[in-house]
Amino acid sequence: MNWISDWALPKVKALFGQPREVPxxxxxxxxxxxxxxxxxxxxxxxxxxxxxxxxxRLTAAGRVKATLDEGWSRIELPKVPLDPLRFRDQRRYADRLKEAQAKAGMDDAVLVAQGSILGRKAVVAVFEFAFMAGSMGAAVGEALVTAAKLAVLQDAPLIVFTASGGARMQEGAVSLMQMPRTVIATRMVKEAGLPFIVVLCDPTTGGVTASFAMLGDIQIAEPGALIGFAGARVIEQTVREKLPEGFQRAEYLLEHGILDMVVKRHDLRATLARLISLLREPMLLAEPEPEAEALPALPAPEPAEAAEDAKPA
Known part of the structure; x- marks a missing residue:
């Protein structure tokens, strides 16, 4: 009889209780x-x-909460065909979608919300990188078009936070067609005279970079964000040259004029509110300075004096 396991151990567990599981x-x-x-x-x-x-990396819900004031509302997005090509590789695309939806708690890779930023109303569309690497399929294109229409309807600026690996290969040409669709969505906002602001987060690559993500009126990025179209290794193999240090990082792109600013996450909310104020609120005209008093005119010379002055010396 093993008295330690049969008698002593149950007594100790009963005395101290069952150990709690640590997350x-x-x-x-x-x-x-x-x-x-x-x-x-x-x-x-x-x-x-x-x-x-x-x-x-920050979740889409976390980013909306950190950006918008309390009381923001999430927008219900139109439904799209989940598997238009009935695609299958090692697994069915429909199964991958279900897994991604359960993991991210979202129907697809973009969350659209409306609210205000420090009292200034705005519509935001936020990518969720955890949802199949934030890839752009039909649902993402529909979400951005919906966000653009809502911004025009609400007369509010549209702010898009990007974090994507590019087009979603499981939807083939349907995914590629979202590139012109999202460009048209940006035109809707700009033609209405509304600001379109893009915040490029880590990472933003592929078809997202090649379409709407580079068309913002103001281009902002977070520090250290990876931004580009193709990967650095592919570019090096194509051009057969060693790329410079920090290539495709936010700071490098700012130095070369691709971005307007690189803003730390803690300062982003205040920066967006300030930009909205500059672009939307009418500037107060400064009061005109009072006109300077005119100097008194000199008296005209007498005719005789003028004639004497005109004689040659």
């Missing part, structure tokens, strides 16, 4: 400095590393 997501490892960060500290800091200020 796996209490600590997060920064991909830049590899420091461990407690999840509550990371949430309070908007998923910016407290050690090196590296900007970690």
């Amino acid at each position: 796996d997501n209490l600590w997060h490892k920064c991909p830049a400095c590899e420091q461990m960060i407690f999840h509550r500290d990371l949430e309070r800091n908007l998923y910016v590393c407290t050690h090196c200020n590296h900007h970690l």
